[in-house]
Amino acid sequence: MPRPFSVALPPWLTHALRAQRGPVPWNAVVRGALAAGPLLLAAVLAGRESIGVMAALGAMLAGINDRPGSRRTAVHRIGVPGLAGAAGLVVGTYAGEGLGAVPLTLILTALGLVAGAVSAVGPVSSGAGTQLLVAAAIGAGMPLPEPGWQRALFFLAGAAWLIALRLVLPTPGALAHDFRFDGERVAVADVYDAIAELLAAAGGEQAGARRAALTAALDHAQDALAGPRLRRYASSSAERRLRAQYAAALPLAEAATALAWAGDALPARTAEGPRRLAVAVRTGEPCGPLPAPARSVPGLRALDDALLHAAETFDRGGKQTGSRRIDGEKTRSDNADDKRGAAPRSDVDAAPHSDTGTNPLDRGARQTAHKGLRLRPFRTKALFRTVTGQGGREYGFRVALCYGASAAVAQALHHVHWYWLPATAVFLVKPDLGPLVSRVLNRAAGTVLGALVFAGFAAVLPRPEGLVALVAISGALIPVATRHFAAQTAVVTVLVLALVMVGGEPEASWSRIGETLLACAIVLIVGHLPTPGQRGGNVRARLDAATDAAHAYLTHVLSGADDRAARWALRREAYRKLAEARAAIDRAAAELPTLARHTEGTDEVAATLERLVDTTTASAVHLDDTGRLTPRHTERLATLLDELVEQRERAGLADPPADLLSA
Template identity: 70%
Template sequence: MFRTARRAPHALPPWLGHALNAQRGPVPWNAVVRGALAGGPLLIAALVAGRASLGVVAAIAAMLAGINDRPGSRRTSVRRIGVPALAGAAGLLAGTYAGAHLGAVALTALLTGLGLAAGAVSVIGPVASATGTQLLVGSAVGAGMPLPDPGWQTVPAFLAGAGWLLLLRLALPTPAALTGDLRLDFRFDGERAAVADVYEAVAALLDAIGTGDAVARRAALTAALDHAQDALAGPRLRRRASTAAERRLHAQYAAALPLGEAATALAWAEQAVPARAAEGPRRLAAAVRGNSPAGPLPAPCRSDPALRALDDALLHAAEAFDRGRGPDLHVRRRSPRSVARVVLGAGGREYGLRAGLCFGAGAAVAQVLHHGHWYGSHQHWYWLPATAVFLVKPDLGPLVSRVLCRVAGTVLGALLFAGFAAVLPRPEGLVVLVAVCGALVPVAARHFAAQTTVVTVLVLSLVMVGGEPPASAGRIGETLLACAIVLVVGHLPMPGQRGAGIRAGVEAADAAAHAYLTHVLSESDDRATRWTLRREAYRSLAEARAAIARAAAELPALARHSEGSDEVAAVLERLVDTTTACAVHLDDTGRLTPRHTERLAALRDELAERRGRMGRRHRTLAA
């Protein structure tokens, strides 16, 4: 089912091609508006009050919060923006007092320890990664950008800046809500769009059955389900959904799970389905977007177990839509023991060591250069270690791609700022420039170089508003030094085997796949548990595949350590697809066909072979 893509002879190498690729999609106008209203008004208020330095701190916090302001529901933004902001404030407090009371050696040791801890924690997930990043950036700013205000004032200013953008995220209606049906509750527009996308993804998979697009469509369905699960799992005051609109969305999401299961089983069988089969999920998607009843659905087609499952799921969804009630959402929960296992595991140790070494080395080099007056006339040395923090993060892309994009973005941003600074009035023109850059951050987030360019202009504008002279040349030099540090540390051998994070992800996906298979073969009637295990299996696989794809785009010296893991993940994905097909067939007939059992046996044998081959390859590289 999966085919190995071969790179054309004239194609760019993966490590260079990744640096040139950018994400695509519609312009997030709501995030653009929030970005424009974030840093600029904070600076204006601070300048009017005569506290420019506090305004700079608040605007920096708003910028960092804007980087974490991603598409999704309003409630998930509380965790996505708020938790990293709290960590950033803690880092700012620690850096401020450590920079004022510790010597260079002790300060470097402290920052290195923070890097070790933040790096290890970052492997938990996206929010944890952003939390670790802001902790380190805050500590670098606190220690390396001494401000005239005491820490008990700068920390509340930082929290106020992040809180301002979060308030904008929660309170402002989206443009679509203003121009659309006023009967729709705009507070849930993110959740509504996420659930509707699930039904659209089911319809797209049904359309693609029997074609070469079926694999990609099934992966898109997994991504849509992941996004909807996250959108509906945001923090709330009560354990269960408390409003009618929220209960309705939970019921609609739950009704999509058996639809996705039936569509996956049909795709596994590669059996063409009637064109009208996809019309039902599309009508349900429109009903979700319009907050309306399901209405009439296409006539059923029940000639096959998977088609009967699809029809039953459509009828169940129509009933759930009309009733507006259903089972409460099952969210992805991790026990403290499992989180600690991830942080202290091989992946957490490897990333923690690299983050700690890069951050500590960046701080040490920056302090030496600062005290030795080796470059520039500015007094602040935060740029080099803060740059190293972003460069060392593997979830931002392959190492060389990050370095190339960072250098290009910093050089372009510094040159642009030098031109703006020469012609703009101060501070009014710089405040306008901060507002414009804040609006561009959500758009520039599609490419690391573009984001670096915008952030460079924004930060240089802020520090000039705070009273620091222009230092574009110095920022370019510090960026090049940070790139050199991260490249060296990124290629250093570490205790244990290289690529431990990739193997940990594959092992987690393997455990989730086999837990799902075991439950299905037990012929349990607990479908809620089955759907939960199925979601975890596909989600773990998606996370492993994303990490493998990033590792494959590294330089050959690093990419070879992930060789074979993509083959294991592909077999696991086919195993989970087959398990889903078995579950649907067992529901209908109570027994498996020889095709199912033979396919399961073949996949188990192939998985054992692939895992053994991957293990031998890794042992050879380690030797």
């Protein structure tokens, strides 16, 4: 029988066709419908269409950053870019009014250099850099009667309105509990589910993917709980309970990673305990008896202890549980079988644990919880190194060149909407937003589709009420459209063109298409030009940061320190840095071959670092249990360190720290 004909698509095309999956975020859809549209309607009824355009623009850009997560995380994720956009409006407006074309282009280019370098820090900084540059171009080119400070004020009002909706409106299905913490609750429950999936996949081919999924869940929960009010003295019992439940998941995740590293399949009941804990987090109900795994190896003994500690944590934080509480007259082992429905243990396993106050597992979790989960402290020096480092310099240079070139070309063409060209270039050139060619293809396709759809609606809709309704519908579609860049571009194009017409300018669908295609051409050309220094700076900087984090984690484990909270924090940082490096490598690999070749071999370095951190985790668990490492652990660590040196050399990376190699 002949084989079916199939063609392997190149990575840059595969990425362009890829879309995110998942349920429709109906709560975000409702917020989108209530954001830009009502603000614009209120301004139209008041006869101040121009301020409505600014407020709706702020709400639209805030809606793009309105992603799933906790409410307090959303304040930071939406608010910081909103402030940056307001600053961009002020700078752009006054520069556009007082400067000629050449000095204005130089100012915008310098702004692009700074915003691009800052964007290398992380997602929130990248969003702030994007809004800063987009708003600066709009302020310099959009003819509105208000001065710069008023434009910025109404832009901020639009972003603040969406933040208010995010804080006030409950998520559907979350009214049974304190709905303010629904995002945190879901994030912590997902961690326990990811632990269960990793335990179920141990010994199989999916173990590596499940460990990566656990890292993503822990990162998401850590961010969700790191809001401004989650500090040492929490403001409610719900906050304290969620923080303690997250801290209790850290030793479980550590034990599950060690068991997956061992490579042995586990009984199905091993994953049942974390699954019941996940349900308890979501529902607020007691977790009930938790099945205890056989305590035959160090990893299973660590998992058993972590399950017992988690059950006690849920018991202390719950309203009422189905099992006895721990009191001062009983040791933890006295209640262990009652708590988890375990079979009787051997005399060795039945030895009493130390009390809750001195047990290292409990003490480490308490320290982690009481520190407010500030596992990634704000470090000015580290931030400055990122901005001025290799990744920040390359990022800033690329953004500044594309932004400045597009602003110069646009002003030379003397087009009434010249600000569209540099604003479009910003969305295309940002390396952290996706591969360059993928974004260019999707941007072009989405703009053409959106412009054609708007032209059809503009021909039949009444004005301005029909355009306001179109803005509200587009705002509601943004949370769904963000799953694919072409879809997002189409929806945003419709919304922006509607705003332009409400502001009193003529219909501009065809000029929008032309200027977008011109911006795509500029970005493609500039993006593939040779630059000073070594290319792939962002990937290399991420890998160096991951290597440093792995070094700190390994050094702490081998030192024999008994600080569990510090070890878990270092482990979290190592896996987070690895995830960031892996994401940057995957984006670089989806570029055209002329750019992708600059990061060849970096995926092997990341894979070796992941195995090194996994082995370090397994070593930590074994050291806790026996106080010494087996030859398997030491030989594996030595082999991985040797491989790391060779692979970094082949990839053109600097040698790892000398003390890492001597560890």
